[in-house]
Amino acid sequence: MKEHTLVLKSISCTFEELNENEQLLISKAKQATENAYAPYSHFNVGAAVLLDNGEIISGTNQENAAYPSGLCAERVAMFYANSKYPNAAVKAIAIAAFTNGQFIELPISPCGACRQVLLETEIRYNQDIVCYLYGSTEITKVQNIKTLLPFCFNADSLKVK
Numbered sequence: 558m559k560e561h562t563l564v565l566k567s568i569s570c571t572f573e574e575l576n577e578n579e580q581l582l583i584s585k586a587k588q589a590t591e592n593a594y595a596p597y598s599h600f601n602v603g604a605a606v607l608l609d610n611g612e613i614i615s616g617t618n619q620e621n622a623a624y625p626s627g628l629c630a631e632r633v634a635m636f637y638a639n640s641k642y643p644n645a646a647v648k649a650i651a652i653a654a655f656t657n658g659q660f661i662e663l664p665i666s667p668c669g670a671c672r673q674v675l676l677e678t679e680i681r682y683n684q685d686i687v688c689y690l691y692g693s694t695e696i697t698k699v700q701n702i703k704t705l706l707p708f709c710f711n712a713d714s715l716k717v718k
């Protein structure tokens with residue numbers, strides 16, 4: 558029997574400690590929350606995705622009276638970005654959430670299904686996707702999606718060995 562220990566690195570910082578490009582991406586995610594369709598949860602999420610062609614694509618959560626038919630902001634942004642620019646790698650994503658009249662204080666992290674989608678893109682383009690999780694009191698920066706999703710299932714898992 559062998560015990561393994563995983564070390565997961567993340568950075569906590571303030572908005573002011575980030576550079577101009579990072580701040581812009583976060584601002585786009587915050588702005589996007591205004592366009593969320595969240596009449597059931599009243600939890601408006603915005604995601605902004607930076608592509609390697611310089612484009613920033615944003616997305617918002619889209620809810621539905623049949624609850625499971627809705628989709629998170631991260632996947633809306635990722636799928637829209639790839640539909641528009643199928644050859645562009647994703648370099649970074651910023652996520653923000655607004656509820657009860659204010660941005661949440663502590664950052665939210667993408668749900669498991671969104672992590673799975675982000676991971677597939679990271680592997681597909683062999684390009685780390687840096688993740689910025691916005692909170693009004695602190696921002697968390699994670700270097701790649703593999704960090705967010707250890708013990709992941711991916712295309713290699715489908716290969717019979």
Ligand code: THU
Binds near residue numbers: 617667
């Ligand atoms: N949601 C997102 O859009 N992204 C997340 O990272 C977490 C949750 C959405 C789904 C649903 O519309 C609402 O937030 C409440 O769960």
